[in-house]
Amino acid sequence: MPHMVISYAKPVEKQVDIQKLVQDVWDGANETGLFDPKSIKSRALPVEHFASANGDQLFVHVDAKLFAGRTDAQKQDMNQRVFDKIAALVSDDVAISVEAIDMDTENYLKR
Structure with a gap:
């Protein structure tokens, strides 16, 4: 842990190299010194359909599950x-x- 789950508005791909985004988010977690680098996971999920009060404003959101x-x-x-x-x-x-999200170890399974 942590799992850095990046959600982003798909049009962000036009201005950002998503692999670099994934790596930079991983780097940000690693730079804290709080985690074994082998345990940090970072991934990105594009969001094609979204709505907000700001219309079609683009976004990048990270759920940092730890x-x-x-x-x-x-x-x-x-x-x-x-x-x-x-x-x-x-x-x-x-x-x-x-957002940093605390997870309960008793309710987490991993293979």
Whole structure:
């Protein structure tokens, strides 16, 4: 952990190399020093259909799923690092959000 799940408006692909986005989000999590690099996973999922009060505003959102036990300050640091990595890639009119989500180890299965 963490699993860095990136959701983005598909048109973002016109301005960003998505593989670089995936790598930069991974780098942001890794730079915190909180995780074994082998345990960090980053992936991107395009969203073709979306609606918001802002019409067709493009977005990049990251759900950072991690096992409980990190302090709020540690999670905020990770979120800010990831946010800054994304902001360096996308234009200013793209909405960016990052959320750290604590997971319960008793309810997580992995093979």
